[in-house]
Amino acid sequence: MERQQVIQRIVDQFRVAKVVALLGPRQSGKTTLARQFARMGRSPFNESLNYFDLEDPAHLERLVTPKLALEKLVGLVVIDEIQHRPELFPILRVLTDRENNSTKFLILGSASRDLIRQGAETLAGRIGFVEITPFSLVETGADNADILWLRGGFPLSYLAASDEESWRWRESYIKTFLERDIPALGIQVPPTTLRRFWMMLAHYHGQQFNASEIGKSLGASDTTVSRYLEILAGTFMIRRLTPWFENIKKRQIKSPKIFFRDSGILHRLLGIPGMEQMVTHPKLGASWEGFALEQVIHASGVSEEETYYWGVHNQAELDLLLFRGQKRLGYEVKYTDAPKVTSSQRSALEHLRLDSLTIVCPGNASYPLDERIQVQGLTSLLKSQKI
Numbered sequence: 001m002e003r004q005q006v007i008q009r010i011v012d013q014f015r016v017a018k019v020v021a022l023l024g025p026r027q028s029g030k031t032t033l034a035r036q037f038a039r040m041g042r043s044p045f046n047e048s049l050n051y052f053d054l055e056d057p058a059h060l061e062r063l064v065t066p067k068l069a070l071e072k073l074v075g076l077v078v079i080d081e082i083q084h085r086p087e088l089f090p091i092l093r094v095l096t097d098r099e100n101n102s103t104k105f106l107i108l109g110s111a112s113r114d115l116i117r118q119g120a121e122t123l124a125g126r127i128g129f130v131e132i133t134p135f136s137l138v139e140t141g142a143d144n145a146d147i148l149w150l151r152g153g154f155p156l157s158y159l160a161a162s163d164e165e166s167w168r169w170r171e172s173y174i175k176t177f178l179e180r181d182i183p184a185l186g187i188q189v190p191p192t193t194l195r196r197f198w199m200m201l202a203h204y205h206g207q208q209f210n211a212s213e214i215g216k217s218l219g220a221s222d223t224t225v226s227r228y229l230e231i232l233a234g235t236f237m238i239r240r241l242t243p244w245f246e247n248i249k250k251r252q253i254k255s256p257k258i259f260f261r262d263s264g265i266l267h268r269l270l271g272i273p274g275m276e277q278m279v280t281h282p283k284l285g286a287s288w289e290g291f292a293l294e295q296v297i298h299a300s301g302v303s304e305e306e307t308y309y310w311g312v313h314n315q316a317e318l319d320l321l322l323f324r325g326q327k328r329l330g331y332e333v334k335y336t337d338a339p340k341v342t343s344s345q346r347s348a349l350e351h352l353r354l355d356s357l358t359i360v361c362p363g364n365a366s367y368p369l370d371e372r373i374q375v376q377g378l379t380s381l382l383k384s385q386k387i
Helices: 005-014 030-040 057-062 066-070 089-096 116-123 142-151 165-184 189-202 211-218 222-234 263-270 284-300 345-354 379-384
Strands: 019-023 051-053 078-081 104-109 127-131 238-243 258-261 307-311 317-324 327-333 358-362 366-368 374-375
Touching: 005 019, 005 127, 019 030, 030 078, 030 104, 030 284, 051 057, 078 284, 089 116, 104 307, 116 263, 142 165, 142 263, 142 284, 142 379, 165 189, 165 211, 189 222, 189 258, 189 263, 211 222, 222 238, 222 263, 258 263, 258 284, 284 379, 307 379, 317 345, 317 374, 327 345, 345 358, 358 379, 374 379
Parallel strands: 019 104, 019 127, 051 078, 078 104, 238 307, 327 358, 358 374
Antiparallel strands: 238 258, 307 317, 317 327, 366 374
């Protein structure tokens, strides 16, 4: 699948930076995108000395003296799985600061900026970031919404020949992630413990994170539970949606909400193999709401720092608050075909001074409920490009 919007973001970043980092979960398509980008410049890096896979012993051998290996290369240099060698960042800084330097570095990583913070800070002012997510509804098309929701967007899961094959792939992915990927980052947590915690989080999907409550069930301290969440968030498995605080005389919610970033992984951990089981599952509404929220965030193009939710204890709540320049855009996500205006929505409009409030529901609906409240089906919203 050609992902032209992502390719364009890479092009845009290279206009202002000599180093561009593609960060996203393993198997989300980073290497394929790097190949597509390289072909645009007629540079088949997969057959060239300009490609380094840091999980390949032969490529690691070539980087025993990294400065010597990299300083004579010209054009595009691709370094895959950069999280395994964070010590390369200072060398990239030296190479990019050379006079008349024409080399561009495209680095790929399966860990967030937080987990590779030291290296990223070394390249401050020289590096641009592009987050690579699994497939989104904008890319797959509205006709495939149910498949994307059920299987998630990881390419090999979404494109599997059957739901059963997708199910098996996701189980293998989870096992590899816990047993190989996490230890490879230098994180020492028993795979069985982290899987148990991950499965617990599946039942908190769309809810406020309560470290104390989860810790009691897991037999671990609040600090340990919070560390486990940091690991899953830093490897793009979990989204922590930060609460927004407005200057109002009300007791506002301070805990983050947690969402699985890929609905297919959520369904695997909940034991939902197909749509037949989905429609009768107690997490049906929460699953769809998380899926829709992720699609809206992805299509909006806003950074994580511009994405919030808002709530007042036992009173009002807003599922998603996005900042686009000076505009405040509110979203309520509901798994229903007949949404109605509520006092909670009116409270959000008033207290947050929203420019608009969109109620997102399944399908293609599009009609006003109020002067500043609009109902939009998810597929209709994405097509309208009004996010």
